[in-house]
Amino acid sequence: MLDIAAELREWCDQDRDFAVATLVTVDGSAPRLPGAALAVDATGAAVGSVSGGCVEGAVYELCRDVLVSGEPVLVRFGPDHDDPFLAQVTCGGVIEVLVVPVRGADRPTVEPVLRGDHAALARVVDGPPGMLGRSLLVRVDGSYAGSLGGTAGSDETVAAEVRPVLAAGRHCALVVTGAVADRHRQPVTLFVEARVEPPRMLVFGAIDYAAALTTVGRFLGYRVTVCDARPVFATRERFPDAHEVVVDWPHRYLRETAVDDRTVICVLTHDAKFDVPVLERALALPAAYVGALGSRRTHADRMVRLRAEGVPERQLARLHSPLGLDLGARTPEETAISIAAEIVAATRGGSGRPLTGGEGSIHKDSDREYCRVLTTTTDPQPRLPSPADTGTDSADPLSAGAGAAGRPRTVVS
Numbered sequence: 133m134l135d136i137a138a139e140l141r142e143w144c145d146q147d148r149d150f151a152v153a154t155l156v157t158v159d160g161s162a163p164r165l166p167g168a169a170l171a172v173d174a175t176g177a178a179v180g181s182v183s184g185g186c187v188e189g190a191v192y193e194l195c196r197d198v199l200v201s202g203e204p205v206l207v208r209f210g211p212d213h214d215d216p217f218l219a220q221v222t223c224g225g226v227i228e229v230l231v232v233p234v235r236g237a238d239r240p241t242v243e244p245v246l247r248g249d250h251a252a253l254a255r256v257v258d259g260p261p262g263m264l265g266r267s268l269l270v271r272v273d274g275s276y277a278g279s280l281g282g283t284a285g286s287d288e289t290v291a292a293e294v295r296p297v298l299a300a301g302r303h304c305a306l307v308v309t310g311a312v313a314d315r316h317r318q319p320v321t322l323f324v325e326a327r328v329e330p331p332r333m334l335v336f337g338a339i340d341y342a343a344a345l346t347t348v349g350r351f352l353g354y355r356v357t358v359c360d361a362r363p364v365f366a367t368r369e370r371f372p373d374a375h376e377v378v379v380d381w382p383h384r385y386l387r388e389t390a391v392d393d394r395t396v397i398c399v400l401t402h403d404a405k406f407d408v409p410v411l412e413r414a415l416a417l418p419a420a421y422v423g424a425l426g427s428r429r430t431h432a433d434r435m436v437r438l439r440a441e442g443v444p445e446r447q448l449a450r451l452h453s454p455l456g457l458d459l460g461a462r463t464p465e466e467t468a469i470s471i472a473a474e475i476v477a478a479t480r481g482g483s484g485r486p487l488t489g490g491e492g493s494i495h496k497d498s499d500r501e502y503c504r505v506l507t508t509t510t511d512p513q514p515r516l517p518s519p520a521d522t523g524t525d526s527a528d529p530l531s532a533g534a535g536a537a538g539r540p541r542t543v544v545s
Contacts, residue, residue, distance in 0.1 A: 133169035134245065134325055140171055141246040144239050148173045151195040153231040155182045156206075156257050156323040157306070160225030164346035167304045167325055172196055175301040182229055193230045203264025204232040206257055209248070230257050230323065231263040233310070241269045245327045252326040254294050254307065256280060259320035266460040268322075280320070290322070297324050298403065323389050330355045331420075332391070335374075336382040336410055337400035338365035344468035345398060347373045352472060354396065359385045361406070383409035386417075398455065402430065408437045415447040421478045423455030423471065430454075455464045457484050 133140065133154050143150055150173040155166050170180040170188065172195035182191055187209045198205060210226040232255065234242060243251050255267045256417035268287055269277040278290040290309055297305045307322045333349040335342045338360035349356040350373045359378040360366040366379045378385055383403065391397075397414045402425050403406055411434070414422045424434065431453045438448060456470035457477070472525045 133180075134172070134327060136169050136171060137246045137248070139179040140234075141243070142245050143173060144169070144234075144246065147236070148236045149199065149233070149239075150174070151199040151231055151233050153191045153195050153229050154181055154255075154323070154325075155227055157228040158225060158228075165441060166323070170195065172199065183227065187227075187229075191229055191231070194229075197456060198231045198233050202233050202235075204230065206230050228257070230255065230265065232267075232406045241267050243260060243323065244269055244271075248327060250298065250327055250329075252294050252298050252324050254280075254290065254322040254324045257306075257321050257323045260318055263320065268294070270298070272298050280322075282320070294322070294324055298328070317411060331396070332357065332392035332461070334359065334386070334389070334391075334397045335394065335400060336360070336386075336398070336406065337425070338362065338367075338370060338377075338403065339400055339402070341464045341467050342398075342400050343371055343373075343469055344464040346371050348468045348472045349373075349396075350375070352476070356363070357389075367498070379423045381409075382406055383413050386410055391417045391419055393418045394479075395418055395419045396479070397423070398471060399424040402426055404434065404437060407434055408441065411438060411451065412441050412443055415443060415450055421452065421475050422450055423474065425451035426454055428454065452478070475530050 137276050140150070148491050150171050152171040155164055155168045158164075158166055163186075164182055168180070168182050170178060170191050172178045172192055176196070178192055178195075181188060185373060186233060187473070190209070192203060194207060204431075204526060208226060209226050211450045232238075250272045252270045253267060254270060255265060256263045258264075262544050263281055267278050268280050270291045272295070274291055274295060276287060276305055279287050280290060282290075292308075293309055295305060297307070303326060305324045305326075307324055308319050309322065310319050312393060316396045320406070330353055332352035333346075333356045335345055335356060335358045338358055342358055346356045347359060355376075356374045357376040357378060358366060358371045358374045359435050360380065360382055361381045363379045367375050368374075371377050382399070383406075386397075395417075397417075397419050399407055399410055399414070399422075401410070407424060407426075411422070415438075424431070426434065434453065435448065452474060453476060456467060457473045459466065459470045459473070461467045461470040474484065476482065
């Protein structure tokens, strides 16, 4: 539900009761990733989406019902129903949606993640009767708020098991734990949403193309930094959408700033005295994407210079240059779209080719990594789903089927 955090924070500030439906599992093709949410308040106002439209009406009504009853529900939607009037996922996938009420007593558990605190919210999506929808807020220091209603000490144990999701910088995960209700000898599955720092976009070169790219980068959810050694160009007025504008030599700034495997680096300086030193550094870092602006002639000259500096071929192979997809872009805004499209393709495993006339799944298998299953070993004899539990022909605990408690269940998205 963090994709609608700003709206929900406002509702909490206004003491509005609401129900929130969160997409917790996806099996097959679906338009939204786990964590997507739709919320409805007592007046019927709605924000968000869980399916891009195909089951939104049904989920809206579920939210209205849950807000009245106060009882959480977990509902599965798929492509095949005998009743043509039931909501269906037209993409062909199967999704599960958890709907929970959020009232006055629930707010202290959810408000910190809505405010942007570095914390994780764990909610029960499968387990013993009476535990569905129970939530636990886990902070980065291991402290927690709320309760899952298990045995004595179980909340503390679960908090320790959820902390790795925060440490790994994951947005969401399913955690299967035996710590919560071991008197039932039934593992509990938690859907965990973590508020993590956004990925960084580093834009080197304070030019008009950079101004357009910062706007698109911010729209995509990056924390955008613009860096240029020329103070007359690197100004806040020229880059209002950048989170940070730095006056420094690009290679020197890059040497001192944090870069991880989610960071994207765009070198737009178009000047060898800036390009080569910063690219030499960037290509040695674990960035998700490194691209450089320029013509094919500029690219060829740049490669010669980088090889002369001793940059290995394996690192040069990582360079996207000229950066961007071939969209026929001419303006700074069109070029920014081209660059952003290549970044999305590179980080999501896309081909960059038109979808028209293509075959196979539109959504890549890498999407499954977005919400990974983590099975803990707190219970000395954790019971993972068997074929009898899941209604499948496989003992694979990551397959989809009906849960042990008789409710529809998908263990992994």
